[in-house]
Amino acid sequence: MHTRPRTRLTTALALVALATTACSAPAPVTGSEGAENGSDATSTASPADPATSGVTTSDTSPGSDQEVAIGLALPFTGEYSWVGANVQPVAEMVVEEVNADDAFPGSITLVQGDTEGVVDAGVTAARKLATADGVVAFVGPTSLSFTGVRQVIEDTGVVMISPTAGTTELDDAGTELFFRTVPSDSLGGRAIAAAIGDATVLGRDAAFESPALLVGEAPALVSFAEPVADGLAAQGLEPVANASFVTGKQSYRSEIADVLAAEPDVVVLVAAPEDSAQIMREAFEAGYEGTWFVTQDQTNADYVDLAGAELVEGTYGLVEAPFADAEQRVADFSQRLQDFAGVEPDTFSLNTYDAVNVLALASLRLALAGEQVTRDALPDAIRAVGNADDGDVVVTSYEEGTQALQAGDEIDYQGLVGPVDFDDNGNITAPFAIQEVVEGTWTTVTTLAPEDLDGP
Amino acid sequence: MSQFLQTIVFGLATGSLIGVAALGLTLSYGVTGFINFAYGELLTVSAFSTWLGVTSGLPLVVAAAVAVLVVAGVALLLDHAFYQPLRGRGAMPLLITSIGLSFVLQNVLRMGFGADPRPFPVPLVRPWTIGSVFVPPVQAVVFATAVIAMAVLHVLLRRTMLGRRMRATAENDALARLSGVRTTATLRVTWVVSGLLAGLAGLMLGATETNVTATMGFVFLPVVFAAVILGGIGQPYGAMAGAMVVGIGMELGATYLSPDYTLAFAFAALVAALLFRPHGIFRGGATRGT
Numbered sequence: 087m088h089t090r091p092r093t094r095l096t097t098a099l100a101l102v103a104l105a106t107t108a109c110s111a112p113a114p115v116t117g118s119e120g121a122e123n124g125s126d127a128t129s130t131a132s133p134a135d136p137a138t139s140g141v142t143t144s145d146t147s148p149g150s151d152q153e154v155a156i157g158l159a160l161p162f163t164g165e166y167s168w169v170g171a172n173v174q175p176v177a178e179m180v181v182e183e184v185n186a187d188d189a190f191p192g193s194i195t196l197v198q199g200d201t202e203g204v205v206d207a208g209v210t211a212a213r214k215l216a217t218a219d220g221v222v223a224f225v226g227p228t229s230l231s232f233t234g235v236r237q238v239i240e241d242t243g244v245v246m247i248s249p250t251a252g253t254t255e256l257d258d259a260g261t262e263l264f265f266r267t268v269p270s271d272s273l274g275g276r277a278i279a280a281a282i283g284d285a286t287v288l289g290r291d292a293a294f295e296s297p298a299l300l301v302g303e304a305p306a307l308v309s310f311a312e313p314v315a316d317g318l319a320a321q322g323l324e325p326v327a328n329a330s331f332v333t334g335k336q337s338y339r340s341e342i343a344d345v346l347a348a349e350p351d352v353v354v355l356v357a358a359p360e361d362s363a364q365i366m367r368e369a370f371e372a373g374y375e376g377t378w379f380v381t382q383d384q385t386n387a388d389y390v391d392l393a394g395a396e397l398v399e400g401t402y403g404l405v406e407a408p409f410a411d412a413e414q415r416v417a418d419f420s421q422r423l424q425d426f427a428g429v430e431p432d433t434f435s436l437n438t439y440d441a442v443n444v445l446a447l448a449s450l451r452l453a454l455a456g457e458q459v460t461r462d463a464l465p466d467a468i469r470a471v472g473n474a475d476d477g478d479v480v481v482t483s484y485e486e487g488t489q490a491l492q493a494g495d496e497i498d499y500q501g502l503v504g505p506v507d508f509d510d511n512g513n514i515t516a517p518f519a520i521q522e523v524v525e526g527t528w529t530t531v532t533t534l535a536p537e538d539l540d541g542p
Numbered sequence: 543m544s545q546f547l548q549t550i551v552f553g554l555a556t557g558s559l560i561g562v563a564a565l566g567l568t569l570s571y572g573v574t575g576f577i578n579f580a581y582g583e584l585l586t587v588s589a590f591s592t593w594l595g596v597t598s599g600l601p602l603v604v605a606a607a608v609a610v611l612v613v614a615g616v617a618l619l620l621d622h623a624f625y626q627p628l629r630g631r632g633a634m635p636l637l638i639t640s641i642g643l644s645f646v647l648q649n650v651l652r653m654g655f656g657a658d659p660r661p662f663p664v665p666l667v668r669p670w671t672i673g674s675v676f677v678p679p680v681q682a683v684v685f686a687t688a689v690i691a692m693a694v695l696h697v698l699l700r701r702t703m704l705g706r707r708m709r710a711t712a713e714n715d716a717l718a719r720l721s722g723v724r725t726t727a728t729l730r731v732t733w734v735v736s737g738l739l740a741g742l743a744g745l746m747l748g749a750t751e752t753n754v755t756a757t758m759g760f761v762f763l764p765v766v767f768a769a770v771i772l773g774g775i776g777q778p779y780g781a782m783a784g785a786m787v788v789g790i791g792m793e794l795g796a797t798y799l800s801p802d803y804t805l806a807f808a809f810a811a812l813v814a815a816l817l818f819r820p821h822g823i824f825r826g827g828a829t830r831g832t
Contacts, residue, residue: 336804340804372676
């Protein structure tokens with residue numbers, strides 16, 4: 087009888103240790119085909135100091151097989167785990183297609199680094215990917231972690247090609263290491279402003295007259311505020327309220343009261359989905375009957391489920407649109423993704439497809455030229471396959487790119503989200519769609535080409 | 543003036559939510575003598591159970607009732623499996639165990655329901671307008687539920703034999719045992735009552751926050767602690783008063799100073815009150831002997 091309490095205490099303490107371990111354990115490292123390949127992914131990467139050498143492959147003789155490690159520096163846990171969940175299957179699909187093709191002398195592996203959608207964890211994950219795992223490039227990070235990951239990239243020379251980071255911090259980043267296959271929030275902000283200030287864009291009888299901004303205090307969210315305000319000013323509109331809020335609070339009633347006191351007819355809400363759902367409900371309960379305008383994080387079916395279809399009916403949302411010329415290719419991609427992972431394309435899927443294809447084609451271009459795929463060599467190779475130059479063969483897939491490169495041609499990769507022509511700061515332009523929740527489903531109202539938005 | 547009244551309405555609702563949670567926590571402390579850090583997870587279990595019930599096809603009221611009972615059962619189970627064996631070894635082992643259980647339960651919930659937030663199934667209703675003040679029906683329900691819960695607990699503690707046993711055990715369990723009180727059974731009942739209140743508070747928290755996450759109770763717990771300490775730990779009536787002070791203080795601070803520091807106002811109210819009444823608002827009132 088006297089031993090039972092001790093046994094139970096031991097059990098309790100063991101559980102405490104288990105829970106603590108679960109909370110603090112580093113993010114799992116997986117290979118391109120799941121957890122079982124995780125050890126492969128790390129073991130094939132060079133243990134040498136990649137930060138100084140820039141060489142990350144296990145074999146340094148040109149032309150021989152190369153093992154190229156690419157890090158998925160994205161949130162796989164936490165509030166933004168959906169980003170990692172959307173990106174990973176697409177990246178795995180492309181890598182499997184690349185590895186199944188004999189053109190590349192060696193193989194590409196994916197290594198997962200969980201940024202948790204926050205700066206600190208992002209730095210830790212990126213540093214591990216760059217040093218311990220020896221990746222040559224990151225697919226990622228998100229805007230949420232970019233502030234911290236930026237320093238790791240600059241310290242180690244790892245190339246970043248983000249399918250998710252719309253942050254305006256990247257607009258004029260001024261380094262050759264940053265690329266992204268998602269358009270800047272600057273462009274997205276202007277798209278929102280155009281839709282609000284020009285009635286013809288949304289096919290409304292009249293434009294909105296009293297817009298308000300309600301923006302969460304996080305870098306990725308604040309990034310949207312200025313472009314929207316500037317865009318509205320260009321439309322001759324001054325926000326009647328421009329409020330911010332601390333994210334993750336139990337209640338936003340005070341912030342909502344401040345905004346509603348200005349009697350807006352549309353509120354641009356830039357927030358995480360969880361906060362957005364709460365804010366929209368509390369505004370509803372405070373009597374708000376105007377329109378909402380949300381950004382990419384909420385313009386998806388999951389958000390309708392979270393907030394409730396009744397609450398979000400009539401809400402407008404911004405989302406990246408496929409390239410006008412890519413309709414059939416998007417359909418083909420959707421089918422392949424369905425076959426590969428059993429999922430439909432979601433937010434950032436198309437951007438990821440382009441990001442990983444560009445990396446794979448850049449790696450192939452280097453390998454066919456007898457060069458090593460290194461951090462130093464990748465930036466020029468990425469520009470060479472992405473940007474249009476005289477005499478380039480236009481390709482729209484890894485397979486087409488392989489044939490052209492093997493034939494000795496230079497290529498211009500045209501993606502699903504756009505031409506993928508990187509400017510000096512690694513930015514691309516791409517169209518946006520404005521969608522509206524109609525009977526519980528996001529429905530595209532209009533598509534805005536980048537040239538319509540007068541921005542980079 | 544209308545802004546002030548509006549803020550008071552919000553404060554009463556917030557205080558009510560905190561109050562019900564604080565009642566359950568302080569009640570368990572009063573009888574067991576330790577702060578249960580896993581209490582926040584009981585709120586979370588309630589919210590998830592309700593979500594699960596409704597998505598499984600149960601009407602909201604039935605799912606909520608089941609959820610409250612589930613939480614009472616979980617509270618009893620935790621006591622039986624973890625706390626009861628350690629009783630008699632002082633408060634510290636119990637405290638540490640409860641902290642561990644808090645993390646375990648969070649991770650179990652995360653494993654079971656995932657990291658994504660789930661919508662709490664509360665109906666969407668327009669506010670009632672009274673003069674220049676609007677009252678969201680959800681907040682009115684939260685307030686009414688809190689008043690009923692407090693009244694029932696008052697009757698239980700003051701007008702029933704069970705309440706007398708609970709108070710006797712809280713005052714001096716050894717003496718209560720000598721007087722014929724079955725203190726072990728009384729402790730179990732206390733856990734059930736504490737669990738019922740936690741279940742109720744979890745429903746109110748879910749309805750207020752509208753989303754359910756694995757950490758929602760844990761994040762909410764510091765505010766509950768503030769109310770409990772402000773009211774005089776172990777004092778049910780003090781917890782009610784403390785909760786109202788904290789709730790209204792948070793809303794007033796958010797409205798008139800800055801909404802960015804709502805939690806800071808809760809603790810500012812706590813510190814200010816304790817400077818003048820170090821033992822809490824209801825010192826000497828007693829359910830817990832010292």
